[in-house]
Amino acid sequence: MQKFARFIAPSLRILACAVLFTALAMEAGCTVGPDYVRPSVATPASFKEAGPAVSPDGTTWTPASPQDAAQRGAWWTIYQEPELDALEERLNHSNQNIAQAYQNFMAARAQVNQARASYAPTATLQPAYTRSGSSFSAPGIPSNGMRFTSNDFNFPLAISWEPDLWGRIGNTVREYANAAQVSAADLANKRLSEQASLAQYYFELRGQDELIALNEQTIEAYRKSLALTEVLGRTGIDSAQSVAQAQLNLKTAEASATNLRLARAQYEHAIALLTGEPASTFSLPSRPLTTVAPAIPAGIPSTLLQRRPDIAAAERSMSQANALIGVETAAFYPTVSISLSGGFESSLLQNWFTWPARFFSLGPSVSQTLFDGGLRTATVAQYKAQYEGTVAAYRQTVLTAFQQTEDYLAAQRILATQLEQQKAVVAAAQRYYDLSTARYRTGVDTYLNVFVAQTALLSDQQTMITLRVQQMTSSVQLIEALGGGWDVSQLPAEKDVTSVEGM
DSSP states (O other): OOHHHHEEEEHHHHHHHHHHHHHHHTTOOOOOOOOOOOOOOOOOSSTTTTTOOOOOTBBOOOOOOTOOOOTTOGGGGGGHHHHHHHHHHHHHHOOHHHHHHHHHHHHHHHHHHHGGGGGGGGEEEOOOOEEEEETTTTTTOTTTTTOOOEEEEEEEEEEEEEEOSSHHHHHHHHHHHHHHHHHHHHHHHHHHHHHHHHHHHHHHHHHHHHHOOOHHHHHHHHHHHHHHHHHHHHHTTOOOOHHHHHHHHHHHHHHHHHHHHHHHHHHHHHHHTTTOOOOOGOOOOOOOOOOOBOOOOOGGGHHHHHOOOOHHHHHHHHHHHHHHHHHHHHGGGGEEEEEEEOOOOOOOOGGGSSSGGGEEEEEEEEOOOOOOOOOOOOOHHHHHHHHHHHHHHHHHHHHHHHHHHHHHHHHHHHHHHHHHHHHHHHHHHHHEEEEEEEHTTTTSSSSHHHHHHHHHHHHHHHHHHHHHHHHHHHHHHHHTTTTTOGGGGSOHHHHHTTOSSTO
């Protein structure tokens, strides 16, 4: 083996010199293909629907600073709901959609290192032993019938290397690195989406609890009204028709309360799924909706380009498509490869690793496609068109982000106004019901007036609760539209996704 090492060392030095020469040529700048420049997008100076952000209890949500690692992304804490905080933490650790997105990211990182492997030479070692014997009837066999036999002991080592003269490998690595960044942004987007869905389901569930509690209070009031109507009917002050109306009110309210429990169960099951738990073993105690919607300042539209992971994914997709153009452009240039092979071969085992048994081969080769019927040109044209498609997708993603933000800013502003108006409606309905009940008790009016007043009051109270749930869920949607505290600085850089140690 020492002789083999002495034999192969000069050849390796020749190969190393070739590698060094090629590396210097690559440093001189031979990468082909277009340079990537992020396309510009039109951004308005301010959001049209943005108004003064003032929360009734003074709480204000602001995106976490990129340097604030402790609060980064924990946007749900602004609602000051410990139960929601605990559910979100369980989601972050146990949600299977997030786990799947994370593994997709890890697979994308592995592809980057697969591409990087093309930078290195390929070495193969294939020791072999062959014993062969000729046929008795083969030409040249002596007439005495003796057969020729031989042994072949072979110990070959082959090294091949293709220098990246035109940046094909470099662009391929960049393509996969950008794809890994897209996957990282998709992971952040999936995490934000699942967190937002959990918060929305939580407030929907608490809204159902509030509606159920309201219906139970209303049912109790209807029972009392029915009892009073039956007493007045027996004394002749009221009629059987009024008793029937009171019974109808009660039965309708009881049926509505039952239906509300169906929606509550479905929201509870949805929360169980998001937190990675079986719906059969998961439950949340009933509690009314008491959360106050926080103030959510939107900032300026241009910051959305840095705060939304879906926009970051779209931007990295453009860079990936641009790198692919460079990969295909390199096909127009010649391919250079350097190969070295050597080893020992002998017919006798004892002479296998002796100096006379050595053999070697070293030399470069160049290949160039002279004619392909326009295949390369068409392929580059295809990838250029795909790049332009990613540019359009990026701009559409930005426009969608502006639209969603404007939608939820408008929802926050309009719902706040509508809630104040609905409070006045409920107060008026309550006064109408109280007056109708008082007049009925004194015999001035029939039960029909009470029936109408009770129905109107319940409907207005239910609308009030529905509006509060809408306000809470739209505030969650607004935070999601603003990126949930995420920042593009959290996206791993190209050098990070190509690092084996970081995996």
